[in-house]
Amino acid sequence: xxxxxxxxxxxxxxxxxxxxxxxxxxxxxxxxxxxxxxxxxxxxxxxxxxxxxxxxxxxxxxxxxxxxxxxxxxxxxxxxxxxxxxxxxxxxxxx
Amino acid sequence: xxxxxxxxxxxxxxxxxxxxxxxxxxxxxxxxxxxxxxxxxxxxxxxxxxxxxxxxxxxxxxxxxxxxxxxxxxxxxxxxxxxxxxxxxxxxxxxxxxxxxxxxxxxxxxxxxxxxxxxxxxxxxxxxxxxxxxxxxxxxxxxxxxxxxxxxxxxxxxxxxxxxxxxxxxxxxxxxxxxxxxxxxxxxxxxxxxxxxxxxxxxxxxxxxxxxxxxxxxxxxxxxxxxxxxxxxxxxxxxxxxxxxxxxxxxxxxxxxxxxxxxxxxxxxxxxxxxxxxxxxxxxxxxxxxxxxxxxxxxxxxxxxxxxxxxxxxxxxxxxxxxxxxxxxxxxxxxxxxxxxxxxxxxxxxxxxxxxxxxxxxxxxxxxxxxxxxxxxxxxxxxxxxxxxxxxxxxxxxxxxxxxxxxxxxxxxxxxxxxxxxxxxxxxxxxxxxxxxxxxxxxxxxxxxxxxxxxxxxxxxxxxxxxxxxxxxxxxxxxxxxxx
Numbered sequence: 001x002x003x004x005x006x007x008x009x010x011x012x013x014x015x016x017x018x019x020x021x022x023x024x025x026x027x028x029x030x031x032x033x034x035x036x037x038x039x040x041x042x043x044x045x046x047x048x049x050x051x052x053x054x055x056x057x058x059x060x061x062x063x064x065x066x067x068x069x070x071x072x073x074x075x076x077x078x079x080x081x082x083x084x085x086x087x088x089x090x091x092x093x094x095x
Numbered sequence: 096x097x098x099x100x101x102x103x104x105x106x107x108x109x110x111x112x113x114x115x116x117x118x119x120x121x122x123x124x125x126x127x128x129x130x131x132x133x134x135x136x137x138x139x140x141x142x143x144x145x146x147x148x149x150x151x152x153x154x155x156x157x158x159x160x161x162x163x164x165x166x167x168x169x170x171x172x173x174x175x176x177x178x179x180x181x182x183x184x185x186x187x188x189x190x191x192x193x194x195x196x197x198x199x200x201x202x203x204x205x206x207x208x209x210x211x212x213x214x215x216x217x218x219x220x221x222x223x224x225x226x227x228x229x230x231x232x233x234x235x236x237x238x239x240x241x242x243x244x245x246x247x248x249x250x251x252x253x254x255x256x257x258x259x260x261x262x263x264x265x266x267x268x269x270x271x272x273x274x275x276x277x278x279x280x281x282x283x284x285x286x287x288x289x290x291x292x293x294x295x296x297x298x299x300x301x302x303x304x305x306x307x308x309x310x311x312x313x314x315x316x317x318x319x320x321x322x323x324x325x326x327x328x329x330x331x332x333x334x335x336x337x338x339x340x341x342x343x344x345x346x347x348x349x350x351x352x353x354x355x356x357x358x359x360x361x362x363x364x365x366x367x368x369x370x371x372x373x374x375x376x377x378x379x380x381x382x383x384x385x386x387x388x389x390x391x392x393x394x395x396x397x398x399x400x401x402x403x404x405x406x407x408x409x410x411x412x413x414x415x416x417x418x419x420x421x422x423x424x425x426x427x428x429x430x431x432x433x434x435x436x437x438x439x440x441x442x443x444x445x446x447x448x449x450x451x452x453x454x455x456x457x458x459x460x461x462x463x464x465x466x467x468x469x470x471x472x473x474x475x476x477x478x479x480x481x482x483x484x485x486x487x488x489x490x491x492x493x494x495x496x497x498x499x500x501x502x503x504x505x506x507x508x509x510x511x512x513x514x515x516x517x518x519x520x521x522x523x524x525x526x527x528x529x530x531x532x533x534x535x536x537x538x539x540x541x542x543x544x545x546x547x548x549x550x551x552x553x554x555x556x557x558x559x560x561x562x563x564x565x566x567x568x569x570x571x572x573x574x575x576x577x578x579x
Contacts, residue, residue, distance in 0.1 A: 014360055016177040053170055053191075053365035059373045065112050065149035068119035071133045079139075086128045087232035090179045092224055 001039070003032040096330075097294040100322040101302075102251035102287060103211075106264065107242050108274045109218065109282040110153045116217050116241035117144030117187065117369075124280050128234035136239035138182035144368050146171075150241040151194070151372065153273045154215050155382050157243055158195030160267050160389065161210050167374050169194045171215075171366040179233050180219035189214035190363045194243075194372075200267075202259040209248040218242050237281075243273075249288065249299065254318040258311055261285070266390045270415045284309045287318060290335070291325045300325070301335040305342050305349055317342040321349050393418055401431035410439045416454035417442070423460035429467040437463060441481060445488045457491040465494045473554040474498075476505045505552045512545070512553055512561045519544045520565060530566055538562070 005024050008031065012019050019027060073086070082089035115122055118135035134142040158165050172190040198210030220238035224231050245264070251257050265276045265283060276283045285308045290300035305321060308314045320342075325335050340349040388396075394408040403411075412418045417438065424434040442463070446456060466484060469475040475483065475498065486497055498504055519541060520527055529537035545558050 014175075014177070014362070054367065054370055056370070058370040061145060061370045062148040062151065063119070063145045065114050065147050066119065067113050067121045070120045070131050073127075073129050073132070076129060076132055076134075076137055084232065087223075087234050088129070088179075088182075090231050090233060092226070092229045093179050093222065093231045 001032070001035045003028045003035060007031075098291045098322075098326050099294045099296070100252060100289065100291055100318070101249050101299060102253075102257055102289050102318065103249035103302075104245075104247045104251065104257060104260070105286040105288070106245045106261070107218075107284050107286075108157075108245065108264075108268060108276065110150055110241040110243060111272060111274050112147055112149045112153065112241055114147055114149075115239035116147050116150050116215070117239055120239065122240050126236050128232070129236065131236040132238070137235050138184070144187065146369055146372070147241065150215055151374075152382065153241075153271075154194045154213070154243050155374070155379065156271050156386065157245075157268060157273045158198065158213055159379075159383060159386060160271055160273075161195070161198040161200055161213065161245070161264075163195035163198035163210055163213060165195050165374065165379055166192055167376075167379075168192065169372040169374070171369040172363045173366045174216075174361045174363055176361055178219075179231060180222050181238065182220070182233070182235060186217060186219065187366050187369065188216035188244075191365070200247075200260060200263055202256060202263055206256060206259075208250045208256075208260050211246045211248050213243055213245045216242050216244060249290075254315040257287070257318060258315060261311065261314070266412075270387060270389050272387075278309050278311075281309060285314055287314065287321075289318060289321050289325070291322055291329070300329075301337050303335065303337065303349075304339045306339055306352075308342055313342055313344055316347060317349060320347065324349065390415070390418070397431070401425075403431060403435055407432075407435045407439060410443070411435060414453040416452070416456075420453060420460055420463075424464045424467070427460055427464035429464050430471070433467050433471070434463070437467060437484075441484050441488075445485070449489070456488075458488050459491050462487055462491050462494055469494065469498070473556060474504055476552070476555055479503050479505065479552065503552065505554050509557055509561060512549070512557050513565070515545055515548045515553075516558070516561050516565050519548060527566065538566075541566075 005028055008019065008024050008028050011031075077083040077085070077088065080088045109122075110116075112122055114120060115136055118133050120131045120133050120136055123131065129137075135144050155165055170189065170192040171187050174186045174188045174190070175184065176186070177184050193212045193214035195213040196211070198213070200208045200210065202208055218237050218240040220233055220235040222231050222233055247260070251260065261283075268274045268283075269276055274282055278284070287305045287308060288302050289305070290302035292298060292300045303321060303325070305317050308317055321340070328335055336351075339352045341352055342349050390412040393412050394405070397403045397408040397411065398405060411421045420442075421434055421438050424438075425431050442453075442456075442458070445458075446453060449456075463484075466475070466480055466487075470477055470480045483494060483497055483503065486492060487494055523541060523544060526537040526540050530541070541562055542555075542558055545562060546553055546555075549558075
């Protein structure tokens, strides 16, 4: 699959990443290599293979509906780039 | 040209669990910002979400009640989007194998709304934008609160049908105990997909989506506004643009959200942190057996077993707590119609005066049952009983104690009543003569005089009986006629 610079722009917009102009071509080439690998997989005959969503044979991992104490707020906020002691602060986001 | 409005709904319902969907933080409404949070619901690296079993149970119960096929092998998916209301940069939801599919809701008058699918997912946090500081404050208390999203087919043709469906949905989910459906707290909110087409056409027009409507009034007005807007556009020769629009309650209009937001590409993929859910037939059978009696069935039973009018049954089942209260009062021996009258009159009146819902009231069934019993036994008259009710309603006070303390027990002692009746008759010869002449009004006047003499505490039944008897005697006794 050909990864164009337009597609790189689209994916970076979706993931809110700003790529410097100079890196786009290199990024397109790298993404293409990754996506090309899917072609290798697509070459296999999977007609008799069930779709798989999880690798490990584990199911129904559930917990009881019992309240546990939440975390100390200061500790939660301590890793945030910005906070006002109560809330996480981020650049203004408007829909 | 005549136009037809076509509507489909996506309804988000907050589940009534104690904890969040993937962590053990409380789901309690309110709370200081970020105090109901942990590494899982704030999306810290390395945190492992674990599914709450109660979420699955409530979702299955809702699916069964909405006549859905429950997916025996269900999975979660990652919905990727970058917005600060979800700190993980994705929402754990269900796309490929939602918990329930293909349901149907009967909304009355022969109309059925098909349910396309129902899935489980997590709620997002609350953002408060500060235009002055050019900042957004993020509070993740609500982040991770469990939701079910119920998606209908485009089966609605009017705002009225939408409201009927939502009322039915709300009633059903409340009866199931799946959700409290408090719209003012955001426990039930709707996205409305709407398009218009010429009447008779089978093709769907271009639709718009209106997001997060959280009152019946807003939903109804937004639908009416948006349908008219689309019809006007088409009649002017313009076309409807597929977009997300926001309803502005204050301006009574919808407006387009930034078109950039419409470039929605969530890149769904299977959620690796949550292993698949395999539901056994035994599990589903157990939940099926636990399904409570829903409002519609209760209404039918009240009519069939107790002969209550349809109107009464509607009123009583309007809140599950009220129906439960009613049944408990009847189980304690009250006559169903008596209990119904008290609940529709005094109980609903007091609830509305205090701004309460039935589930929040202090009054207990034994208190009302006792009050009804005292009236039935002729020991309290109805008007006095209402006063007692008002006195005990707020704190579930002791009826007998109150009656005793205020000397309210009514006079059923026929001897005392007879004595008073005789006094009243001798003092009101004119009324006695009027009654004899066939004026029934005079009887009412005499009842009033007797009641007054007994300070309103006499049993009306006893007063009526004694008075009729005595008046009859007087008619047969001409001596009275000549007395002054």
